Amino acid sequence: MKDQAYNLRKKMLQSTSSQAKTIAVVSGKGGVGKSNISTNLSILLGQENKKVLLFDMDIGMGNINILLGGQNNYSIMEFIEQEELEIDTVISKNIHGISYISGGNGLKNIVEWNERQINRFFEAMDYLVLKYDYLLFDMGAGATKETLEFLLAMDEIIVITTPEPTSVTDAYSMIKYIHLRNEEKEFHLLCNRAENKDEGIETIARLQETVRKFLNKEIFSLGFLPEDSTVRKSVTRQTPIIMGYPNSPMASSLRKVARQLLTPDTNENNDTPTFLKNIRKLFFGR
Ligand SMILES: Nc1ncnc2c1ncn2[C@@H]1O[C@H](COP(=O)(O)OP(=O)(O)OP(=O)(O)O)[C@@H](O)[C@H]1O
Numbered sequence: 001m002k003d004q005a006y007n008l009r010k011k012m013l014q015s016t017s018s019q020a021k022t023i024a025v026v027s028g029k030g031g032v033g034k035s036n037i038s039t040n041l042s043i044l045l046g047q048e049n050k051k052v053l054l055f056d057m058d059i060g061m062g063n064i065n066i067l068l069g070g071q072n073n074y075s076i077m078e079f080i081e082q083e084e085l086e087i088d089t090v091i092s093k094n095i096h097g098i099s100y101i102s103g104g105n106g107l108k109n110i111v112e113w114n115e116r117q118i119n120r121f122f123e124a125m126d127y128l129v130l131k132y133d134y135l136l137f138d139m140g141a142g143a144t145k146e147t148l149e150f151l152l153a154m155d156e157i158i159v160i161t162t163p164e165p166t167s168v169t170d171a172y173s174m175i176k177y178i179h180l181r182n183e184e185k186e187f188h189l190l191c192n193r194a195e196n197k198d199e200g201i202e203t204i205a206r207l208q209e210t211v212r213k214f215l216n217k218e219i220f221s222l223g224f225l226p227e228d229s230t231v232r233k234s235v236t237r238q239t240p241i242i243m244g245y246p247n248s249p250m251a252s253s254l255r256k257v258a259r260q261l262l263t264p265d266t267n268e269n270n271d272t273p274t275f276l277k278n279i280r281k282l283f284f285g286r
């Protein structure tokens with residue numbers, strides 16, 4: 001047992017540079033657009049020749065599969081439980097230029113996993129962070145003890161809110177919840193479903209101001225996305241908006257957000273295997 005844990009730790013610390021950037025898309029309130037946004041941002045990064053793996057972490061309610069029009073019945077749990085399966089088997093590939101994997105129900109009990117399951121999980125993660133440029137995680141709404149640990153490991157957290165006061169309040173609670181565990185964590189804020197520019201800007205400014213006042217923290221803005229009826233149409237057609245309605249207001253706004261994600265962060269040190277190191281804490285203590 002001990003040896004295994006030691007070897008894992010060693011392996012992770014040795015992990016080389018140019019690891020995937022890990023981004024979690026979260027919200028306080030549900031139904032604010034996380035799945036549509038993470039799916040389309042992934043496709044846009046893919047169009048810039050980045051290797052992207054979209055991870056559906058909305059445990060039990062995952063629906064990226066539907067948004068992508070795919071029909072993969074595997075989840076990472078099958079890989080973890082079935083030794084004969086290769087990780088590449090459970091990943092759907094080249095759907096609108098990206099790869100996709102479902103988290104599956106088992107991730108709910110991630111903190112109760114046994115050594116064998118943990119090893120298998122890291123086997124997958126070690127491979128994926130080297131193979132891909134971006135790992136995007138579409139998280140469920142809110143945070144549980146388990147997903148919080150996962151979020152703390154991410155390089156970046158994108159918080160989605162809508163202009164609705166309840167959505168903004170819940171986004172704040174979410175930021176606070178994560179902030180209380182790690183004050184260094186950086187957040188990026190994105191307002192979805194803005195009726196107009198003013199509403200988008202005001203929503204972001206309001207939340208930024210609240211976070212500044214009560215948590216003494218700056219959160220970065222990724223801007224806003226408009227209310228756009230083509231989003232619903234694209235869901236019905238099971239075709240991501242970027243593919244089905246590339247000239248819609250939502251698609252052009254999403255392109256602006258993707259460009260911001262692609263802009264190199266000057267503070268970033270890509271040689272640090274942050275994600276693997278952080279996620280290790282989930283199993284081996286801190
Ligand atoms: N910009 C938008 N304009 C209009 N409608 C939108 C927009 N964004 C999202 N919607 C609507 O909201 C619905 C929910 O979006 P989505 O499934 O992406 O949210 P979610 O945050 O992933 O939800 P959940 O918390 O249930 O996982 C969409 O099916 C669409 O009808």
Ligand SMILES: [Mg+2]
Pocket residue numbers: 034035036058063138
């Ligand atoms: Mg969703």
